[in-house]
Amino acid sequence: MLLQPIILLAQNHAGSTKLVMLGTGTPFADPDRSGPSLAVVVNETAYIVDCGPGVVRRAAAVAQKRQLPALKPDRLTRLFITHLHSDHTAGYSDFIFTPAVLDRNQPLQVIGPPGIRRMTKLLMKAYSEDMEIRIKGLEMGNADGYKVEVKEVTKGEVYRDENCVVEAFEVKHGNWRHALGYRFTTKDKVIVVSGDCTYSESLIAMARGCDILVHEVFSEAGLQKREDRWQRYHSTFHTSTGQLARIAQEVKPGLLVLTHQLTFGSSLESLLEEIGRTYVGKVVNGMDGDVF
Numbered sequence: 001m002l003l004q005p006i007i008l009l010a011q012n013h014a015g016s017t018k019l020v021m022l023g024t025g026t027p028f029a030d031p032d033r034s035g036p037s038l039a040v041v042v043n044e045t046a047y048i049v050d051c052g053p054g055v056v057r058r059a060a061a062v063a064q065k066r067q068l069p070a071l072k073p074d075r076l077t078r079l080f081i082t083h084l085h086s087d088h089t090a091g092y093s094d095f096i097f098t099p100a101v102l103d104r105n106q107p108l109q110v111i112g113p114p115g116i117r118r119m120t121k122l123l124m125k126a127y128s129e130d131m132e133i134r135i136k137g138l139e140m141g142n143a144d145g146y147k148v149e150v151k152e153v154t155k156g157e158v159y160r161d162e163n164c165v166v167e168a169f170e171v172k173h174g175n176w177r178h179a180l181g182y183r184f185t186t187k188d189k190v191i192v193v194s195g196d197c198t199y200s201e202s203l204i205a206m207a208r209g210c211d212i213l214v215h216e217v218f219s220e221a222g223l224q225k226r227e228d229r230w231q232r233y234h235s236t237f238h239t240s241t242g243q244l245a246r247i248a249q250e251v252k253p254g255l256l257v258l259t260h261q262l263t264f265g266s267s268l269e270s271l272l273e274e275i276g277r278t279y280v281g282k283v284v285n286g287m288d289g290d291v292f
Helices: 055-065 092-101 116-126 128-136 201-207 228-237 241-251 268-276
Strands: 018-023 037-042 045-049 078-080 108-112 148-152 156-160 165-170 180-185 190-193 212-218 255-262 283-285
Touching: 018 055, 018 212, 018 255, 037 055, 045 055, 055 092, 078 156, 092 108, 092 116, 092 128, 108 116, 116 128, 116 148, 165 201, 180 201, 190 201, 201 241, 212 241, 241 255, 241 268, 255 268, 268 283
Parallel strands: 045 078, 078 108, 108 148, 190 212, 212 255, 255 283
Antiparallel strands: 018 037, 037 045, 156 165, 165 180, 180 190
């Protein structure tokens, strides 16, 4: 049984915590949604979760539009990965190298499940010639900005600084041996991110009473329109609207933000309707660029 963690944070914080939805998409190539990614922004520092396609440019756009300098490319220095599915990691090379080219002056810190170290090593090898030219050539790039410090984790406290404490917990995501959710505790908010998962008791234990729960979802009505193999897949790997309503009833978050929304031909409004049959709390469809 998972116990609710007791967190003690320094009391010298200023400002408030913001949740920024950078990418709310799925493997479907929706031109209006970047791949899965979000940011928890605290005191001018951004903590990014996942790096789907388009993450760096989406972060740059939000930084400019919403006046959040923490999301400028050269400030992207902390990344948390939930699992290694391609839609959550296809932007990883972009996250490593684009900010480095744009004068990130310190190593990128990456925390994720077992396997992220190997993925990182292979990407660095693939781009070794690029780095050689950029660092030792006429660009005179900052070598520190191209470094990646990787920490593989499964559960427990995985990160702590003056702004926040981050805890990882394992969730159920089909055949993946390691799939993580994250709980961010700051002075003024608790934000829990599900990652990709089906109904997971561990998430309920870690999220109970949180301020914001960011959770993936698929439409039960929409899934019935898909062929059998996809019905089997999604019901094993992902969370239905009915399951999420049960989760929310247990957790009672201040706000439930839907992401990775699989409608399968249904509407975004239908997701809210399906959840609302059981859960009456505040629920919103997350969109790229939303700030909570």
